[in-house]
Amino acid sequence: MVRKRRSIRKYRPDPVPQEHLEYVLEAARLAPSWGNRQCWRFIVVKDPSKKRAISQRDWVAEAPAIIVGCADPNLSGSRFGQQYYMLDMGIAMEHIMLAAAEKGLGTCWIGGQFDEETVKKVLGVPQEIRVVAMTPIGYPAEEPTPRGRKELREIVSYDKW
Numbered sequence: 177m178v179r180k181r182r183s184i185r186k187y188r189p190d191p192v193p194q195e196h197l198e199y200v201l202e203a204a205r206l207a208p209s210w211g212n213r214q215c216w217r218f219i220v221v222k223d224p225s226k227k228r229a230i231s232q233r234d235w236v237a238e239a240p241a242i243i244v245g246c247a248d249p250n251l252s253g254s255r256f257g258q259q260y261y262m263l264d265m266g267i268a269m270e271h272i273m274l275a276a277a278e279k280g281l282g283t284c285w286i287g288g289q290f291d292e293e294t295v296k297k298v299l300g301v302p303q304e305i306r307v308v309a310m311t312p313i314g315y316p317a318e319e320p321t322p323r324g325r326k327e328l329r330e331i332v333s334y335d336k337w
């Protein structure tokens with residue numbers, strides 16, 4: 177699945193079968209987290225007007241559903257000034273994306289292209305909770321070629337930097 181997953185930015189309107197949606201959400205539930213604190217909450221948005229209101233890109237709103245990943249920073253841990261809720265959410269979202277790829281579904285990390293305050297207002301997210309990421313989910317209407325990656329030798333070393 178690691179090889180199959182791509183960021184999909186064009187979706188067919190067909191709904192995601194509920195059992196596939198639950199399979200994907202279950203994958204998030206099983207993700208590891210700081211101290212197993214599971215600081216996350218996932219909101220599945222299918223309502224067309226809400227999808228539009230929380231998306232800054234048409235192709236995101238056109239997917240049959242959007243999964244919004246929220247985290248409670250007070251529930252996760254922090255160490256040396258690093259807050260771990262972002263990492264917890266990153267792992268859980270990637271579980272979602274790999275499980276979706278397994279079911280032939282497309283996803284795309286949306287990390288920056290949304291306004292957190294707007295999302296909170298539209299979905300009724302409490303003020304102390306952070307909206308970390310979202311992903312559209314649906315059947316792909318495109319087959320992007322793999323995007324380039326650095327070679328292993330550029331990113332790996334043994335026994336020293």
Ligand SMILES: Cc1cc2nc3c(=O)[nH]c(=O)nc-3n(C[C@H](O)[C@H](O)[C@H](O)COP(=O)(O)O)c2cc1C
Pocket residue numbers: 181182183184284285286287288289323
């Ligand atoms: C933390 C994070 C945030 C991202 N935010 C966005 C985003 O806001 N919009 C978008 O279109 N893609 C976003 N992406 C997707 C990346 O552009 C994409 O993963 C990268 O170009 C590699 O392509 P691939 O996923 O098809 O392998 C994000 C990816 C990550 C990991």
